[in-house]
Amino acid sequence: SQQGEEDPQALSIQEGENATMNCSYKTSINNLQWYRQNSGRGLVHLILIRSNEREKHSGRLRVTLDTSKKSSSLLITASRAADTASYFCATERDDKIIFGKGTRLHILP
Amino acid sequence: NAGVTQTPKFQVLKTGQSMTLQCAQDMNHEYMSWYRQDPGMGLRLIHYSVGAGITDQGEVPNGYNVSRSTTEDFPLRLLSAAPSQTSVYFCASSYSSTGGSTEAFFGQGTRLTVV
Numbered sequence: 001s002q003q004g005e006e007d008p009q010a011l012s013i014q015e016g017e018n019a020t021m022n023c024s025y026k027t028s029i030n031n032l033q034w035y036r037q038n039s040g041r042g043l044v045h046l047i048l049i050r051s052n053e054r055e056k057h058s059g060r061l062r063v064t065l066d067t068s069k070k071s072s073s074l075l076i077t078a079s080r081a082a083d084t085a086s087y088f089c090a091t092e093r094d095d096k097i098i099f100g101k102g103t104r105l106h107i108l109p
Numbered sequence: 110n111a112g113v114t115q116t117p118k119f120q121v122l123k124t125g126q127s128m129t130l131q132c133a134q135d136m137n138h139e140y141m142s143w144y145r146q147d148p149g150m151g152l153r154l155i156h157y158s159v160g161a162g163i164t165d166q167g168e169v170p171n172g173y174n175v176s177r178s179t180t181e182d183f184p185l186r187l188l189s190a191a192p193s194q195t196s197v198y199f200c201a202s203s204y205s206s207t208g209g210s211t212e213a214f215f216g217q218g219t220r221l222t223v224v
Contacts, residue, residue, distance in 0.1 A: 033212065042113075042199060042215035043152075088151060090213075095159050095205075096167060097142065097213065101151035 004032070004072075004089040004100035012106040019076040021103040023089030024069075032065055033090045034074050037102070043088065046074075079107050111135055115200050115216035122190040122223045130185040130219050132200030139205040141183040142167070142213075143175065145196040152199065158183055159205055190223045197221070 004025040013019050023032070031050045035043040049056045049065045049072070056063050062075040076083055086102045116131045134141065142157035144167075154167030158177040172194060174186040183202075187194060197220050203213040 035213075040218075042217045043201075043213075045212035045214070048212055095140070095165070096154060096157065097201075098154060098168065099144070099152040101149065 003098050004091050006087070006089055006100045006103040008103060009101070010104040010106070012108055013079060014108050015079055015081060017079055019079050019083070019105055019107075021074045021087055021105070023072045023074070023100055025072075025089075025091045025100075026070065027091075027093060028067070029091045029093045031092050032063075032072050033092070033097075034061075034063060034072075035088045035090060035099075037086045037088065039085075046087075076105075079105075081107050081109060083107050113200055113202055113214050113216040115198075115219050117219060118217065119220050120222070122187070122221065124190060124192060124223060126190050128187050128190065130187075130198055130200075130221075132183045132185065132216060133181050134183075134200075134202040134214070135181065136202060136214065137180060138202035138214075139180070140213075141177065141200065141202045143173070143183070143185045144199045144201065145169065145194075146199060146218075147196050155185065155198075187221075192223045195221060195223045 004023045007022045033048045034046040037043045060077045065072045084107045088102045090099045113134045139160045143155040144152040153169045156175040158164045197218045200216045201213040204211045
């Protein structure tokens with residue numbers, strides 16, 4: 001299975017702090033994506049990083065990809081209450097987009 | 110531009126009944142897929158399609174059928190509902206490009222309960 005596994009499963013931090021989530025996967029991939037899901041809602045795409053890229057930024061988000069270690073990290077800087085959500089990594093290979101089980105992030109006031 | 114539209118939003122079925130979950134997108138995306146989400150399990154891929162007339166199985170295809178007669182629509186059929194199919198179902202679509210698909214757009218989900 002190429003499924004990504006996020007770590008940690010749950011994370012609580014104070015507002016203003018940085019949040020880091022990790023994703024590990026098992027097979028070679030074409031790209032890796034990160035999504036956010038607010039409770040009871042559909043997923044929203046955050047960022048895509050291709051297998052030949054090592055780092056991407058989008059606003060307060062920073063994603064890294066290490067294909068030799070088969071791992072990725074998502075950093076959210078200066079967290080806000082609105083960042084409270086579940087975050088999923090998704091890997092693509094052979095036209096299949098496979099999701100991990102997610103990290104539940106809770107931003108404390 | 111409605112994006113990805115799923116119907117119905119909620120459904121209760123009796124064991125053994127069949128039904129079709131509808132999914133439509135108006136973005137001319139080639140790639141469409143169905144997932145189910147269960148507590149603690151993340152999203153699991155049921156079936157996917159890389160274009161009209163082409164479908165393939167994902168991680169958990171048993172008990173489900175799909176077809177892709179048009180670019181816009183990708184219905185998911187439950188042949189004989191079982192309590193194990195109680196879940197939230199998400200449809201997604203994206204462009205396909207060389208080297209993999211681009212960002213996926215998700216519908217708001219269908220919450221299905223089988224009793």
